Amino acid sequence: MLLFSIITYLALTVLVGFWAxxxxxxxxxxxxxxxxLPLVLSSAAMFATWFGSETVFGASSEFLKNGLYGVIEDPFGAALCLILFGTFFAGKLYRMNLLTLGDFFKIRFNGRTERVASLFLAPPYIxxxxxxxxxxGLILNVVTGLxxxxxxxxxxLVVTLYTFVGGMWAISIADFMQSIIIIVGLLVLAVILAGKAGGVGxxxxxxPRENLRFFPDADFKEIVTYIAAWSVLGLGSLPSQDVYQRAMSSSSERTAVWSCYIAALLYLSIAMLPLFISLCIRHMYPDQLTGDTQLALPNMVLQHTNLPIQILFFGSLLxxxxxxxxxxxxxPAAIFSENLMKPLIGHRYSDKQLLLMTRISVLIFSASATIMACLRSNIYELVGESSILSLVSLFVPLTLGLYWKKANSTGALLSMVLGMLTWIIFEACDTSWPSLVPATLVSFLGMLAGVYLWPQKEGMYGKN
Incomplete structure (x- = not known):
């Protein structure tokens, strides 16, 4: 019955895509x-941006190992990103009326900067x-033994199919329905487990008291590491196409801004539920924590709850x-087609052909991600790495491009390239310091070097 319910749910999701x-x-x-998109749909889409595997599986696993201090990156950093995006980025970007974040780099700087930025924007999504x-894959493994x-x-195959046919319309409508299922499912499970455990108190x-630690000790290196943890998603996801496209799908600038704030509040609230549920598991079923702690939650539900709760839980997870x-x-499909392929083909293709190209790009990136998923299995690491790449290359040129009139294309290019190179070098050296800290600093210095060593005359949104 559980397997039938999952198959039915997946089929309905595909039907939503075809309807959209x-x-x-x-x-x-x-x-x-x-x-x-109206405020309700836009907020649901923003809330669903990161509420996925890293929140339910990855964060709860890290929380059991390291307490609140171990999950600064997500959910706290993720909520910070939504607040910052709504406050400083959503309004300005919405008024520019662009299709992708890559378009910003073309309008603000030039076509070459657009292409380089797009090369940094798309690959991290894999x-x-x-x-x-x-x-x-872990869910289906637990439920079916596959x-x-x-x-x-x-x-x-399922996700690619409904994304391929319906695009952002399908995503937004599905997000609204899925957000309701997520909230109801996790709330019901948390209430049931709390009751079985004897109450929340x-x-x-x-x-353990140490698991409640939220702030770093008065040690310079630890403080830097703490700030870096906030920055991975808090700053690293600001220059990301998925946050951008969800906000820019809103029906107005005001809707775009407020959807970020509502989503941040929802995210931080609902993301506490998997953490609390993981505590209930440790209290009542400590044997579930042996082996891969990422599987503790689904295994517990499968072995210790009745069928309706299983259906609700796995439905919310999916x-x-x-x-x-x-x-x-x-x-990344939007970036690839709009900012990399479209400039190469010029005006030789119609909008319908460009739409087809975007759909084909969906297939390409989905296939690449599927191959990587078959080779690696640590959810939290995969998510963190993808955000770090955006932080060290794109955060500085995007932010200064919006707020500093002197920012120029040379500075933007130096910022992106030097930031990424610095991150690669520090990762290769395997130092005990977070590599994103020196990389982001060098990215900032690269922009300064471009502005003051190679000054260029250009308007706020003019090409050079």
Whole structure:
């Protein structure tokens, strides 16, 4: 019955994609849902941006090992990103009326900067999508006994199909339905487990005091590491196409801004539920924590709850992960087709042909992520790495491009390239310091060098 329910749910999701495809007439409809989403749909889409495998599996696993201090990156850093994006980025970017974040670099700097930025924007999504596919593979492994890689392939086929046909319209409508299932499912499970454990107070009192630590000790290196943890998603996901396309799909600038704030509040609130549930597991079923702690939650539900709760839980899990996966497939596909392929082909193709190209790009990035998901299995690491790549290369040129009139294309290029090179060098040297810290600093210095050593005359949004 559980397997039948999962199959039914996956089939319904695909049907949503086909239904939404009726609204897709242009590439703008496919990428940004025609910039017409009301506040409810827009907020649900923003909430679902990261509420996937890393929140339910990865963060709860890290929380059991390291307490609150171990999950600064997500959910706290993720919520910070939504607040910062709504406050400083959403309004300015919405008024520019662009299809992709890559378009910003073309309008603000020039075509060469657009192409280089797009090369840094798209590839990180392969690892991020792979993390979501791994999670769905783990779910199918627990429920059906399929090998994880087989579950990965099946999940990739389903998500790719409804994203391919419906684009951002399908994602947004599915996100709304899936957000409801996520919230209800996790709330019901948390209430049931709290009751079985003797109450919320009993569970929290058993938690070791060190697991409540939220702030670093007065040590310079630890403080730097702490700030770096906040920055991985808090700053690293600001220059990301999936956050951009969800906000820019809103029906107005005000809707775009407020959807970020509402989503941040929802995210931080609902993301606490998997952490609390993991404490309940440790209290009542400590044997479930042996082996891969990423599997503790689904194994516990499967072995110690009745069928309706299993259906609700696995339905909410699939909802969370599928909503995240679909946008992480569409995001690089939009960048690839709009900012890399379109400049190469010029005006020789119609908008319908560009729409087809974007859909083909969906298939390419989905296949790449599926291969990576079959080779790697640590969800939290895959997500963190993908955000770090955006932080060290794109955060500085995007932020200074919006807020500093002197920022120029040379500075933007130096910022992207030097930031990424510095990160690679520090990763290769395997130092005890977070590699993103020196890399982000060098990225900032690269922009300064371009501005003051190679000054250029250009307007705020003019080409050079």
């Amino acid at each position: 495809s009726r609204k897709v007439k242009t590439s703008g409809d496919f990428m940004l849902a025609g910039r017409s 690892g991020y999508t792979a993390a979501q596919l791994v999670a769905m 090998e994880t890689w087989q579950g990965v392939v099946i999940s990739a 009993v569970v929290l009192l058993e938690m 909802s969370a992960i599928m909503s995240t996966t679909s946008s992480s497939i569409l995001a």
